[in-house]
Amino acid sequence: MFIEQPPWFYRALFPGTIWRIPGKEKCVYLTFDDGPIPGITPWVLDVLEKYNVKATFFCVGDNVRKYPEVFRMILERGHRIGNHTYNHIQGIQYWTKNYMANVEKAAEVIQSDLFRPPHGHMRRPQVFRLRKKYRIIMWDVVTRDYSPHMTSKGVFNVVKNYTRNGSIIVFHDSVKAERNIRGALPKAIEWLQEQGYTFKLFD
Numbered sequence: 001m002f003i004e005q006p007p008w009f010y011r012a013l014f015p016g017t018i019w020r021i022p023g024k025e026k027c028v029y030l031t032f033d034d035g036p037i038p039g040i041t042p043w044v045l046d047v048l049e050k051y052n053v054k055a056t057f058f059c060v061g062d063n064v065r066k067y068p069e070v071f072r073m074i075l076e077r078g079h080r081i082g083n084h085t086y087n088h089i090q091g092i093q094y095w096t097k098n099y100m101a102n103v104e105k106a107a108e109v110i111q112s113d114l115f116r117p118p119h120g121h122m123r124r125p126q127v128f129r130l131r132k133k134y135r136i137i138m139w140d141v142v143t144r145d146y147s148p149h150m151t152s153k154g155v156f157n158v159v160k161n162y163t164r165n166g167s168i169i170v171f172h173d174s175v176k177a178e179r180n181i182r183g184a185l186p187k188a189i190e191w192l193q194e195q196g197y198t199f200k201l202f203d
């Protein structure tokens, strides 16, 4: 529960960050972290296209460097991108200066005003520094698709059990998550559409 849907007191640790954006009508924000990865990100893009859904990809700068053609596909298909640092580093393990340098290095290849911290960890000074340049997009539902202990059915159930109006939902287009998203993502999108959710992009 704590992981799948962070409680208010956890959210309060990071002032001015965005966890959920309820709309007048039921909506969700699909997000994919840690790509771009060949074979996985293009598969996600095909699924999204099949269901006519737009999403936001929080990319790792070093992956953009390695796989620029996959990164271009994300943009060409009309999705939104965000900065997820250059080396997927955890804020609590770095001095703010070094953390920000890694974010800036990623910004050279990822032009975006959106940022999501890897592992959800940031020191307070990092939050304040980041907020000057970025909207910090956290999450309302973590599918735990990256976990080796999860099944695709489990991932689908997280979406069913925790999604509400305005939920920002986290998936991963990563090697670790591949097995689970291949089973869960199409079903999750179908279920959300059946429930009347529309899929929105951050303004």
Ligand SMILES: [Zn+2]
Pocket: 033, 034, 084, 088, 117, 118, 119
């Ligand atoms: Zn990540």
